[in-house]
Amino acid sequence: MPEGDTVHLTGKRLRAALAGQVLVRGELRHPRLVEHDLAGRTVLDVVSVGKHLFTRFDDARSLHSHLRMDGSWHLYRPGMHWQRPAHQARAVLETAERTAVGFALHDLELLPTAEEHRLVGHLGPDLLDPAWDETHAAEALRRFTDRGASELGLVLLEQRVMAGVGNLYRAEVCFLRGLSPWTLVRDVPDPAAVIALARELLLRNADRPQQSTTGELGRGREHWVYARGGRRCRRCGTRIRSAEQGDGVYARFVYWCPGCQPGPAPVVPAGGKRNGAPAR
Structure with a gap:
């Protein structure tokens, strides 16, 4: 999507x-x-x-x-x-x-x-709302922290919390904040910084078709972890992993670097499919 x-x-x-x-x-x-x-x-x-x-x-x-x-x-x-x-x-x-x-x-x-x-009307604050101000940020933070028992990667995709983040930015925000997508929201050290980063990345790419989170626009250089499963992390050299997060029709593949994003992670067999619940 x-x-x-x-x-x-x-x-x-x-x-x-x-x-x-x-x-x-x-x-x-x-x-x-x-x-x-x-x-x-x-x-x-x-x-x-x-x-x-x-x-x-x-x-x-x-x-x-x-x-x-x-x-x-x-x-x-x-x-x-x-x-x-x-x-x-x-x-x-x-x-x-x-x-x-x-x-x-x-x-x-x-x-x-x-x-x-x-x-x-059910949506959370639009991260690209031109009228975005401290009120929008506070409301997004309230909705975000209310999901304390939920996994960060799932909450980032929840449009009722804040509108605009999809699978690409979910993966990149988690990487840039050094957090596993399976981290519970209540364990996120600085929730406001997560929201601010999501907005910053969307704004950065809002007026061009290329979606870069690395600052580079060259083919294959635009992202840190998204769609790079099995490749080496640009920062630490660890192989990037991928697994499904979410259930049923809401399941999406998420990408993360175990070296740069310590924390809970699912058991992933060879082939990249999620097997079982994440370890806490």
């Missing part, structure tokens, strides 16, 4: 292309929305909230979309060939100069703009 910075950048690009423009074509091809035609509507704004996008129109309605695992928004000039099959398109918003196509958008809803909170 895309990280919050990817959704933020998508929203920024859609805003630049559509805001203030009248739609000459406004097709919604989602089964629940096919009767709606947005042609003639003016796009007022495109706003990202965590991993959610809202395209706001001049009739006081918003189109909500969530990319999930395989969704994406593409921008084209009218008449250009689409990079994904037309049958995957769920929304086509076209102005005189640009065409925005939403592919594989399983979550798509048209609702009154005044009711956007119905879909995002």
